[in-house]
Amino acid sequence: MxxxxxxxxxxxxxxxxxxxxxxxxxxxxxxxxxxxxxxxxxxxxxxxxxxxxxxxxxxxxxxxxxxxxxxxxxxxxxxxxxxxxxxxxxxxxxxxxxxxxxxxxxxxxxxxxxxxxxxxxxxxxxxxxxxxEYHPAVEWLKKYIEDGGLGKVYYLYATRVNLGKLRDIENAMWSFAPHDISMISYLLGELPHRVAAVGQSYLRPGIEDVVFLTMWYNEKMMAHVHTSWLDPHKARSLTIVGQKQMAVFSDTDPAQRITIFDKGVDVTMDYNTYAEYLTLRTGEVHIPKVDNAEPLAVECRHFIDRIHDRKPPRSDGNDGLRVLRVLEAAQRSLQSGGTPVEVAFPDEEKKP
Ligand SMILES: NC(=O)c1ccc[n+]([C@@H]2O[C@H](COP(=O)([O-])OP(=O)(O)OC[C@H]3O[C@@H](n4cnc5c(N)ncnc54)[C@H](O)[C@@H]3O)[C@@H](O)[C@H]2O)c1
Structure with a gap:
């Protein structure tokens, strides 16, 4: 034991x-x-x-x-x-x-x-x-981003869709996007300051089956989350486009959970003309080895460990509130047809 x-x-x-x-x-x-x-x-x-x-x-x-x-x-x-x-x-x-x-x-x-x-x-x-937040692939990406592997993150987009269980009360965004909102905040250590969402209900009035959520962060970074339970694909993926490299995390592909693309656009100066040149770079594709631990097992063990040591869990109540704050603002945007809504986090929730 x-x-x-x-x-x-x-x-x-x-x-x-x-x-x-x-x-x-x-x-x-x-x-x-x-x-x-x-x-x-x-x-x-x-x-x-x-x-x-x-x-x-x-x-x-x-x-x-x-x-x-x-x-x-x-x-x-x-x-x-x-x-x-x-x-x-x-x-x-x-x-x-x-x-x-x-x-x-x-x-x-x-x-x-x-x-x-x-x-x-x-x-x-x-x-x-x-x-x-307990997924070994997310841990790997977080470290890679922190170590500067991708360079400055420009933008991200997540897809969480399937043909699946319909919920009676919460829409597809409230049901699925907590995963992506919490994952992106954890990965980047950043919170959005503005969100917008558009969606549509096809199957039952008032419960959106598909929602497209956009989040804006400081320094022009943006993230987009597509949630739907009315879709032919079963996809749970995240694409991160950085200044140096790009990464794709596919949670439905155990053999290739993370792919790193050494692709980007390099900016060089021609000092003779003082002009900037943009050069496309399509280098190697790398599939790193990622710990195979089951996220659910890691998550449950984390809860038990926190019960023993009484320290706040990674996904503690404040983390829950951060996600709710984004969802509530996004819901307001959804109801207004997609008007962007500002989100502000109180100090105790500020650190993702
Ligand atoms: N972490 C994940 O990847 C993940 C995946 C799916 C669902 N979820 C979450 O798990 C929760 C449950 O989702 P689910 O898909 O299992 O739903 P579900 O409808 O399949 O199961 C819910 C169960 O709760 C029971 N129940 C409802 N009210 C009860 C009460 N007051 N007392 C006792 N039993 C009660 C129901 O009888 C039902 O068996 C939701 O919050 C959902 O968002 C998380």
């Missing part, structure tokens, strides 16, 4: 609420038994409970959230649809539990602020499931 940073080897007791498409993965990770165990899990649907009970003998399953809250677990994982995150996470904090909440933290910035404040007051860990 490996030890936590604090030296403790005790598996943390975790309760899981929500055993749907994603919650079952969290149940699997936290049930590994080395760093954590899951004695109790809850879902409103009999089918989800039956599947979990069949797979994990000894796991107590219930449809009653109160049984999880009043059990002896130290931490609670909330993986229900986002509209219920606030109530469930708030109740878990009231019961003195450390809390992991799936993304988006909540659907309302003010409620998000209340959760962060409650966690702070109660001395509890609050972590949001911004899984891309």
């Amino acid at each position: 490996s030890s936590s940073p604090s030296g403790s080897t005790r598996p943390v007791r975790v309760g899981v609420i929500g055993l749907g498409a994603w919650g079952k993965n969290l149940l699997r990770e936290f049930s590994r038994g080395i760093h954590s165990v899951v004695p109790i899990a809850c879902d409103a649907l009999p089918d989800a409970r039956a599947k979990a009970a069949a797979q994990y003998p000894g796991l107590k399953v219930t449809d009653d959230v109160k049984q999880v809250l009043s059990s002896d677990v130290e931490a609670i994982v909330v993986s229900t649809p986002p509209a219920s995150h606030f109530e469930l996470a708030s109740a878990a904090l009231d019961h003195g539990k450390d809390v992991f909440v799936e993304k988006p933290l909540v659907l309302d910035l003010e409620q998000g602020g209340q959760l962060v404040e409650k966690a702070r007051r109660n001395g509890r860990i609050l972590m949001v499931g911004h899984i891309m």
Whole structure:
């Protein structure tokens, strides 16, 4: 058994609420038994409970959230649809539990602020499931950017589309873009100061199936995020165009997660004429070896480690609020037909 940073080897007791498409993965990770165990899990649907009970003998399953809250677990994982995150996470904090909440933290910035404040007051860990911040390929790219490999980043664009699960309340941007907003902020260490979004609902009124979000940063840097659950492709990718090189991260291509293109435009001065010349450079293509660790496993271990050492998680409540602030501004833009909206972050949220 490996030890936590604090030296403790005790598996943390975790309760899981929500055993749907994603919650079952969290149940699997936290049930590994080395760093954590899951004695109790809850879902409103009999089918989800039956599947979990069949797979994990000894796991107590219930449809009653109160049984999880009043059990002896130290931490609670909330993986229900986002509209219920606030109530469930708030109740878990009231019961003195450390809390992991799936993304988006909540659907309302003010409620998000209340959760962060409650966690702070109660001395509890609050972590949001911004899984891309735990992705080894993102770590690799972050270091490459920080080491100057790409040169100054000019612009980025992310695509997160599929033909997939439709959500009842949150639109495609609220459902998917938390991954890209948190990933880009983490990668660049920068926050946008202006956002704009356009989108359209085709399948149900008022819930956009496709949203194109643009974010503006200092020094002319921009990022674009395309989210849709009504698309023929299954794509989760990020392209970063830098002054020196360009990078593509494709999360759906395990053999070639990151590709570095030594492509760019070099600016040279002709000192005889004092004219600037732009020269196209199409050099080598490099596919670096990236750690194969599963992002979900890294993320869950991070939560357990923070429970032991009581340090703020990388994707803590403030990180959740940063993403909500961008989403709320983008939603206002969306409703106005795409008018850019300024975003300002209070000091405590400023450091991505
Ligand atoms: N990190 C990721 O890559 C990722 C991927 C998919 C979903 N998610 C997030 O995970 C969360 C869950 O998404 P999902 O796709 O699993 O949804 P889902 O609809 O498949 O599952 C949600 C489950 O929660 C249960 N539930 C709802 N309210 C409940 C309550 N009050 N008490 C007990 N059970 C309740 C439902 O019965 C259902 O089984 C969402 O926040 C979503 O955004 C994250």
